[in-house]
Amino acid sequence: MAESLLLPLVRGVAGKAADALVQTVTRMCGLEDDRETLERHLLAVQCKLANAEGRSQSNAYLRSWMEKLKAVAYEADDVLDDFQYEGLRREARIGKSTSRKVLSYVTYHSPLLFRFAMSRKLKSVLSKIKELVEEMKMFGLENSGNRQEPLHPWRETHSKLDESTDIFGRDDDKERVVKLLLDQQDQQKVQVLPIFGMGGLGKTTLAKMVYNDQEVQQHF
Incomplete structure (x- = not known):
């Protein structure tokens, strides 16, 4: 069923929020606190999802909540993709000055404009997931019983793709x-x-x- 895909989706987005390159770019943009809050909320939701999926079969409200969570998770994933791409772009500009003209066509022309746009996007996602976390508290969901599985299996990530x-x-x-x-x-x-x-x-x-x-x- 579609709900069974929600847990790996949220786990993957939480891992991306913890990515070293994303952390670097959000820190440079003054958005590190928002990134950390997003990561914590995703981890909190992740702990409850196994129980939520089991109970959603008989709870229409819970199913609706999970659909909203899925939409917000996809939105967060796109925002974090933007941070990763900006980080790669900056790495390329530092490492290869000859490619600066090419790269300028495929990103925001101003770091200030990028910071402003991404601040708005990140805060919008954060507001939505905070609301979902508050709703989640009403369901009385239990944490996942699988204690051996790490909460953040993709915590250690790297910005570069191993060739x-x-x-x-x-x-x-x-x-x-x-x-x-x-x-x-x-x-x-x-x-x-x-x-x-x-x-x-x-x-x-x-x-x-x-x-x-x-x-x-x-x-x-």
């Missing part, structure tokens, strides 16, 4: 994006290539694979 790691199911997508990027070499202006889709589909992973591609590295 030695095999990623299955993304090679065709990566090759298409790489071809689009390299085919622009004779154009005066660089075209923006958005990667969009619902949370958890691997948008950030695909972007990292393209960034680490040897042809892309040599070209840019």
